Amino acid sequence: MVHLQNISYAYDRSRPVLSDVNLAIKPGHIYGLLGENGAGKSTLLKSLAGLVFPQYGDISVMGYQPAARTPEFLSQVFVIPEEFTLPPVRLSRYLDTYTPFYRDFDRVLFDQLLADFDIGSDVHLEQLSYCQKKKVLIAFGLATKTRLLLMDEPTNGLDIPSKSQFRKIMATALSEDRCFIISTHQVRDLDNLIDELIILGNQRVVLAASIEQICQSFAFKSAAAMTDDMLYAEQTLTGVHAILPNTQAEETRIDIELFFKAALVKGSQITHVLTQATRHHEQHI
Amino acid sequence: MNNTFSTRRFGLLLRKQWIENWKVYLASSAILFGCISLFYILNIVSDNFFQRDSHHITGMDAYTYFRFSSLRFREGILALSGIGYITLLSGHYYSRLSKPATGIQELTLPVSVTEKLLGGLIFGSLLTIFTFIAVCLVTDTAFVAALRVIYSDVTFDNKAVELSQVNYGDGEAGFKYYYQVLDVKSRTILLLFAFLLSSVFTLGSIYFRRFPFIKTAFFVVALISSLTATQEFLNKMLLKDRVEINHFAANGHPEVFFIMFLITLIGSLWAATYFRLKEKEV
Numbered sequence: 001m002v003h004l005q006n007i008s009y010a011y012d013r014s015r016p017v018l019s020d021v022n023l024a025i026k027p028g029h030i031y032g033l034l035g036e037n038g039a040g041k042s043t044l045l046k047s048l049a050g051l052v053f054p055q056y057g058d059i060s061v062m063g064y065q066p067a068a069r070t071p072e073f074l075s076q077v078f079v080i081p082e083e084f085t086l087p088p089v090r091l092s093r094y095l096d097t098y099t100p101f102y103r104d105f106d107r108v109l110f111d112q113l114l115a116d117f118d119i120g121s122d123v124h125l126e127q128l129s130y131c132q133k134k135k136v137l138i139a140f141g142l143a144t145k146t147r148l149l150l151m152d153e154p155t156n157g158l159d160i161p162s163k164s165q166f167r168k169i170m171a172t173a174l175s176e177d178r179c180f181i182i183s184t185h186q187v188r189d190l191d192n193l194i195d196e197l198i199i200l201g202n203q204r205v206v207l208a209a210s211i212e213q214i215c216q217s218f219a220f221k222s223a224a225a226m227t228d229d230m231l232y233a234e235q236t237l238t239g240v241h242a243i244l245p246n247t248q249a250e251e252t253r254i255d256i257e258l259f260f261k262a263a264l265v266k267g268s269q270i271t272h273v274l275t276q277a278t279r280h281h282e283q284h285i
Numbered sequence: 286m287n288n289t290f291s292t293r294r295f296g297l298l299l300r301k302q303w304i305e306n307w308k309v310y311l312a313s314s315a316i317l318f319g320c321i322s323l324f325y326i327l328n329i330v331s332d333n334f335f336q337r338d339s340h341h342i343t344g345m346d347a348y349t350y351f352r353f354s355s356l357r358f359r360e361g362i363l364a365l366s367g368i369g370y371i372t373l374l375s376g377h378y379y380s381r382l383s384k385p386a387t388g389i390q391e392l393t394l395p396v397s398v399t400e401k402l403l404g405g406l407i408f409g410s411l412l413t414i415f416t417f418i419a420v421c422l423v424t425d426t427a428f429v430a431a432l433r434v435i436y437s438d439v440t441f442d443n444k445a446v447e448l449s450q451v452n453y454g455d456g457e458a459g460f461k462y463y464y465q466v467l468d469v470k471s472r473t474i475l476l477l478f479a480f481l482l483s484s485v486f487t488l489g490s491i492y493f494r495r496f497p498f499i500k501t502a503f504f505v506v507a508l509i510s511s512l513t514a515t516q517e518f519l520n521k522m523l524l525k526d527r528v529e530i531n532h533f534a535a536n537g538h539p540e541v542f543f544i545m546f547l548i549t550l551i552g553s554l555w556a557a558t559y560f561r562l563k564e565k566e567v
Contacts, residue, residue: 049393052566069563070288075395083386087305097301101294101395 001027001179002048002148007057009043017043018054019203025196027147028176029210032190033183034260035200041183042082044200045150048181049079062147075102078146082153086133088126095140102144109173110143116169117162130157138166142173149180155189167193187257197256199263206267209274211254217277218270219246220255231269232262245273288397295400302408309377310412314420317370321362321424328358329432356429359463363421367479370417375483376498378409379491379562388567398563405562406555409490410483414476425463432460470540477547484554491561 002025010016017040025031035041046052047059050066050073059066064073087094099105114121117135125133134157141149155163170193174180184190197214199207209217218231224239233242241255243262263270381387396404467475489501 046389046567049389051389051392053564069392069398071291071294071395071397071400072286072288074393077393079389079393081385081389084390085386088308089304093304097297097304100297 001025001062003058003060004044004047005058007047007054007059009040009047009052009054016203018047018200021057021203021205023198023205023208025179025181027179028174029179029196030170030174030194031179031181031196031198032187032194032256033181033198033200034185034187034190034256035183036264037185039200040203041185041200042152045079045152045181045183048148049077049150050074051079076146077148077150078102078141078144080134080137080141080149080151080154082156084133084137086125086128086136088124090122090124091136092122094125098140102146104145106143106145109145110139113139113142113169113173116165131159131162134158135162138169142169145178147178149178151180151182153184153186154182155184155186163189167191187260190256194256197259199260201264201267207263207271207274209278213274213278213281214259215246215252215254216249216281217246217274218252218254218259219244219248219250220252220258231273232258232266234258234261243270246277290397290399294396295403298394298396298400298404299407301394302404306408310374310416313370313374314416317366317417317420318424321366321421322428324358324362325424325428328356329428356460356463359425359466363463367417367421368482371413371479371483372486372502373498374413375409376486376490376501378405379487380497382491382562382565382567383494383497385567388565392565392567398559401562402555402559405487405558409487410480413483414479417479422464429460429462473544474540474547477544477551480551481547481554484551484558488554488558488561491558491565 002023004021004023007018007021007023008016009018017038021040021044033041033044043052047054048061048066050069053067061073062076064070066073066077087097089097095107095110099107111121114136117132117139119128119132119135119139123132125136128136134154138151138154141151155166158166167189170180170182182190182194195211197207197209197211198205220241220243222236222239222241223230223233226233226240226242230240230242230244233240241258243255243258246252259270381391391401485505486498486501489504490497493500
């Protein structure tokens with residue numbers, strides 16, 4: 001669905017953001033795009049939507065060149081940016097104005113999502129709080145039924161119950177021909193939501209793998225003290241939380257935040273273990 | 286799907302832009318009407334309104350004079366307000382593209398670059414200019430009509446009519462509506478200048494990311510100043526101690542060439558705007 005080949009982008013010569021990025025993204029999955037501040041998450045999302053043009057490399061999204069920004073391509077992509085404004089009109093007027101641009105817009109789904117988010121049906125958008133406006137935009141984005149949905153920090157500004165609603169809604173909105181890419185630094189908000197993980201660091205893709213592969217390759221455990229076989233560990237009040245190679249084929253629950261930190265600190269080791277484990281698993285299948 | 290131009294999509298875009306921007310146009314027009322009206326009132330009620338202008342008349346009382354020397358403030362007010370109104374509104378249309386909060390939604394809206402450009406032409410230039418003309422005409426017509434009613438008992442002698450011809454070019458003395466003052470050629474050139482100004486500030490609003498209006502205004506002033514200075518310098522250097530023997534203006538209709546030049550320049554600016562819009566990043 002999405003192919004990035006040798007993508008490099010810099011805002012100016014002194015500020016390279018992405019360097020030689022290669023990535024393949026498949027439909028039917030929710031991708032979590034993680035990285036530290038300034039790692040290039042937003043830039044990567046923007047390049048997929050044709051909002052920035054990489055200096056080097058090729059991007060293909062559903063067979064289109066995003067840089068051309070054709071209406072046919074744009075009608076199949078929806079971006080929910082971190083910063084946004086909604087026009088000062090009633091919700092009904094907003095829908096009348098914008099929905100005709102998206103031929104597959106599902107009004108029933110939109111109304112359902114709005115009800116799930118506890119937003120009134122014909123509110124005046126100017127009178128909504130930031131959190132409420134964000135929910136309206138998320139509901140609209142999901143209801144457009146575009147094949148690619150890009151979300152930059154969608155849980156920023158959402159309260160805790162809303163984050164829970166968001167996770168539930170996202171999981172039910174996904175279909176086999178759609179792909180959601182969620183960029184966030186609030187790693188815990190992606191718990192039980194994403195099934196694919198992309199980690200950016202040092203202008204590159206440090207890791208791109210499915211949650212299933214990660215859980216097959218690594219064991220996430222708590223222990224009293226650090227041991228030599230731990231790939232990465234963090235001290236806690238009760239002991240250590242650690243990542244170990246999953247040599248015993250144990251089923252453990254992924255700790256995305258811990259894994260993210262481990263990937264940034266010990267990226268090559270983590271990638272090596274992942275590759276070895278994946279190869280081993282494929283041989284046994 | 287036609288990725289270059291679709292009438293349906295273009296209509297949807299125009300509708301969207303109108304719904305989101307009509308308040309801006311209404312408020313701007315109201316402010317323009319208020320400012321122009323205020324200047325009309327201030328000039329008409331001022332003592333200068335009845336003063337003699339010894340450069341143009343002698344031996345005529347002030348009451349007779351005002352019928353053809355009054356309302357000359359219109360050129361200045363309309364020029365200044367036109368520059369302000371047209372540049373501000375033209376620069377407003379694409380300025381949304383420079384801010385991520387609005388630019389991302391505008392650039393990812395499923396419309397083609399051609400449709401976005403035509404939308405800018407209609408809202409940024411045509412609507413702006415014609416709104417300005419409409420407000421000025423309505424204001425001027427209202428004031429002149431009122432003055433004609435108020436001073437309907439004033440009679441005109443031959444001298445007054447003769448001097449009116451010097452100033453206005455036809456036989457009618459007294460208060461004139463501004464559209465009667467301008468001939469077709471002047472109207473065409475002024476309209477093209479308005480489009481030129483609008484085109485420059487539209488391009489500036491999409492070219493510059495931060496403070497586009499100020500940067501465009503600075504660029505225009507700098508360009509005009511440098512061109513004027515260069516022309517003066519070259520004139521002095523190349524044409525020193527020379528006598529003009531073949532005045533271009535005496536042959537044919539040079540204003541036609543000037544109009545064609547303006548049209549070409551406006552077209553070039555819109556072509557540049559198209560490419561800039563195509564390459565816009567946010």
